[in-house]
Amino acid sequence: MQKENAYKTNIKRNGVTAVSGLVMGVARIYTRGNININPDPIDEVRLPDEKKKFIQARKTVGMTMERLSDFADSRNDSDTRDIMDAQYEILNDPELEAMVYRLIDEKSIRAEKAIYDAFQHYIDLIKATDKSFLVSRLSDLRDMRDRLIQNVQQLAVIASFGKDAVMVTDDVSPIEVITFARNGVKGIICTAGGLTSHASIIANAMGIPMIIDAKSVLRTVQDGDTIILDGYGQNVIIRPDDEASSSYTRVIKRQKEEDKFLRHVIGKPAETLCGTKIELQANIDFEDEVLNIEKYRAEGIGLLRTDALLMNAGPLTMDRSRQEHFCQTAYAGSGSGTVTVRLLDVGGDKLLNIKSKEANPFLGWRGVRILLDRRELLQSQLESICRVAGRYPGRTRILVPMISSLDEFLEVKKEFEDLQQTLEKRGVPVDRNIKLGIMVEVPSVALQIRKFAPYVDFFSIGTNDLTQYTLAVDRGNNLISSLYQPLHPAVLTFISMTIQAGEEFHIPVSVCGELASDPYAALILAGLGVRELSMTPRLIPKVKQAIRLYEIEEIREISKKVLECNTRSEREAARKEWRRFYDEKLKEERSKINAL
Ligand code: PEP
Ligand code: MG
Numbered sequence: 391m392q393k394e395n396a397y398k399t400n401i402k403r404n405g406v407t408a409v410s411g412l413v414m415g416v417a418r419i420y421t422r423g424n425i426n427i428n429p430d431p432i433d434e435v436r437l438p439d440e441k442k443k444f445i446q447a448r449k450t451v452g453m454t455m456e457r458l459s460d461f462a463d464s465r466n467d468s469d470t471r472d473i474m475d476a477q478y479e480i481l482n483d484p485e486l487e488a489m490v491y492r493l494i495d496e497k498s499i500r501a502e503k504a505i506y507d508a509f510q511h512y513i514d515l516i517k518a519t520d521k522s523f524l525v526s527r528l529s530d531l532r533d534m535r536d537r538l539i540q541n542v543q544q545l546a547v548i549a550s551f552g553k554d555a556v557m558v559t560d561d562v563s564p565i566e567v568i569t570f571a572r573n574g575v576k577g578i579i580c581t582a583g584g585l586t587s588h589a590s591i592i593a594n595a596m597g598i599p600m601i602i603d604a605k606s607v608l609r610t611v612q613d614g615d616t617i618i619l620d621g622y623g624q625n626v627i628i629r630p631d632d633e634a635s636s637s638y639t640r641v642i643k644r645q646k647e648e649d650k651f652l653r654h655v656i657g658k659p660a661e662t663l664c665g666t667k668i669e670l671q672a673n674i675d676f677e678d679e680v681l682n683i684e685k686y687r688a689e690g691i692g693l694l695r696t697d698a699l700l701m702n703a704g705p706l707t708m709d710r711s712r713q714e715h716f717c718q719t720a721y722a723g724s725g726s727g728t729v730t731v732r733l734l735d736v737g738g739d740k741l742l743n744i745k746s747k748e749a750n751p752f753l754g755w756r757g758v759r760i761l762l763d764r765r766e767l768l769q770s771q772l773e774s775i776c777r778v779a780g781r782y783p784g785r786t787r788i789l790v791p792m793i794s795s796l797d798e799f800l801e802v803k804k805e806f807e808d809l810q811q812t813l814e815k816r817g818v819p820v821d822r823n824i825k826l827g828i829m830v831e832v833p834s835v836a837l838q839i840r841k842f843a844p845y846v847d848f849f850s851i852g853t854n855d856l857t858q859y860t861l862a863v864d865r866g867n868n869l870i871s872s873l874y875q876p877l878h879p880a881v882l883t884f885i886s887m888t889i890q891a892g893e894e895f896h897i898p899v900s901v902c903g904e905l906a907s908d909p910y911a912a913l914i915l916a917g918l919g920v921r922e923l924s925m926t927p928r929l930i931p932k933v934k935q936a937i938r939l940y941e942i943e944e945i946r947e948i949s950k951k952v953l954e955c956n957t958r959s960e961r962e963a964a965r966k967e968w969r970r971f972y973d974e975k976l977k978e979e980r981s982k983i984n985a986l
Contacts, residue, residue, distance in 0.1 A: 406602050408593065409621060413599055414617070416555055416616065416617070417558050418551045418555040419611065420562075428500060429503050441490075444494075447538050448538065456478070480512075480534065489508040490508045505538050505539055513528060548569050553574040556576050556577040557570055557575055558579045559580055561582040562580050567596065570598065576619075578593055578599075578601075578619075581608055582603070592676075595928075596679075597928050610628055616628075616630060618638050655934050656931050658934070660934045660937055663941045669690075671730075671900065671925075679926075680720055686930040691720055691724050691728065692730050692923070696716065714774045717779075728785055729782070730827075730850065731786065731788055731789065733757075734760070734771060736760060737751060752864060752865075757829075759792065762801055772788070776818075776824070780820050788806070788827070789828070790828050793828045793832065806824075826847050836887055836888055843897055850899075854903040856885075857878070857905075861874070861881070876903070876911065879956065882953060892919075901924065909972075910936075910965055913937070913948050916942070935976075939976075
């Protein structure tokens with residue numbers, strides 16, 4: 391029997407594609423739920439997983455405490471800050487961990503029940519004293535207990551969704567995207583979010599198609615509905631009818647065939663028909679992605695984001711061994727290629743979220759600004775990079791993020807040179823060939839790029855931020871996502887200025903923003919003179935395929951055309967025209983491959 395609905399089936403909802411792809415699956419509405427404790431014992435084989443859930447939840451709750459503590463600090467609210475800091479200590483108390491573990495083992499219970507009982511133990515102890523200052527802490531303890539349990543349940547909820555799940559949610563954090571990815575989620579539909587928000591970047595890196603700004607989907611969809619996420623058509627189709635289902639099934643099949651063709655280019659060089667070489671490097675955010683460097687034949691790492699290292703650490707502290715391990719994995723996974731390690735770029739919407747603290751976080755305490763204010767953090771990060779680099783001479787580039795003036799770079803350079811000297815004096819093997827470069831992502835730098843050239847070893851253009859700062863369009867704000875135009879002539883002019891300075895001063899220039907991974911944009915960048923593009927490795931074959939189908943002169947023509955477009959509609963028309971010709975080229979290429 392037909393399901394009775396108050397609304398039509400096969401409703402198309404517009405959204406904006408943050409990560410392209412097409413999937414059909416089961417809609418799972420994701421919200422952060424209430425506490426609900428199941429006291430029943432569970433199978434012993436599940437006990438280690440319950441412990442992991444506790445550890446994961448503790449890390450996430452710890453981050454929230456940090457944020458609240460920072461927020462209180464910024465308002466000179468020392469009472470709240472002290473409470474948060476004290477809670478943070480309880481949270482990380484080894485006795486709490488030992489007790490939760492013991493309860494899980496002895497009673498074979500779920501993490502949430504063990505957390506509840508462990509906190510109850512502390513609460514009972516405090517109640518038994520007559521120390522009023524301790525009694526006043528009871529509500530803090532309950533609060534922390536509830537946050538931990540909520541978190542554990544959230545993880546369990548995500549894990550229970552199954553491999554067919556397409557998450558529908560109002561908003562999603564980078565950490566949640568990682569959890570989705572680890573649980574095999576097929577797609578993400580979000581009512582909020584920005585195209586180059588870090589949640590989107592991570593979804594892209596993990597290969598999860600994502601649509602954002604799909605405002606009305608949550609009002610329409612029911613948990614368990616069949617749903618199609620069409621990232622190519624920027625559509626979400628809820629409860630598709632038979633016709634829609636079979637037409638999308640055909641498209642999905644075609645997509646798989648296209649992937650098959652892409653596999654043909656993986657082992658081929660990234661060069662134009664006339665032999666101009668474009669180096670395609672990898673953007674790596676997490677250790678899990680390192681295997682993709684070899685899989686997609688990236689030529690080294692053009693951007694190793696280290697921001698996730700702070701994800702589960704204490705307030706702005708860097709776990710050196712974790713950082714060294716991450717770098718080590720990156721070198722080991724990238725053959726003899728260059729590894730471009732970017733210094734911490736937290737702040738803005740990044741994993742260590744300090745949004746609550748500032749009115750304009752993207753214009754605030756972020757990247758190098760934090761590093762120069764917290765020298766110990768900068769020194770500690772530089773030291774661990776240099777220690778690992780010493781073991782892989784000639785392969786390291788260090789990239790400084792969020793530079794807006796030369797002074798900032800010179801200060802970092804001084805710290806770096808001092809540190810290299812100190813390490814040498816201590817007898818630590820040092821690579822004297824490490825290159826120190828900057829992200830070109832703030833207009834003041836692009837405008838003054840020739841002034842940086844004498845001091846800098848390489849430029850890496852961050853089009854995600856360069857677009858947001860040039861056009862004054864918040865990269866994470868869905869209300870204005872249509873204004874976010876990385877191919878805007880103003881952005882392209884800054885890119886051209888950087889390339890010219892690079893050529894004049896013999897400084898390599900790469901592009902590591904999301905723009906580099908869009909085949910059309912990659913051609914435009916190559917036409918402007920960029921010879922290094924860095925992107926999430928999974929997208930390398932698509933870009934390589936495009937580069938291999940053109941002569942460099944033709945590519946220059948494509949760039950020229952877009953530079954002449956002054957309006958969005960002109961740019962859209964230029965892109966459509968290119969697409970038409972490109973599809974023809976692809977068809978020819980495929981018939982050649984089929985004939986082999
Ligand atoms: C950029 O801004 O383009 C960039 C690569 O850095 P992130 O996205 O990490 O800010
Ligand atoms: Mg940036």
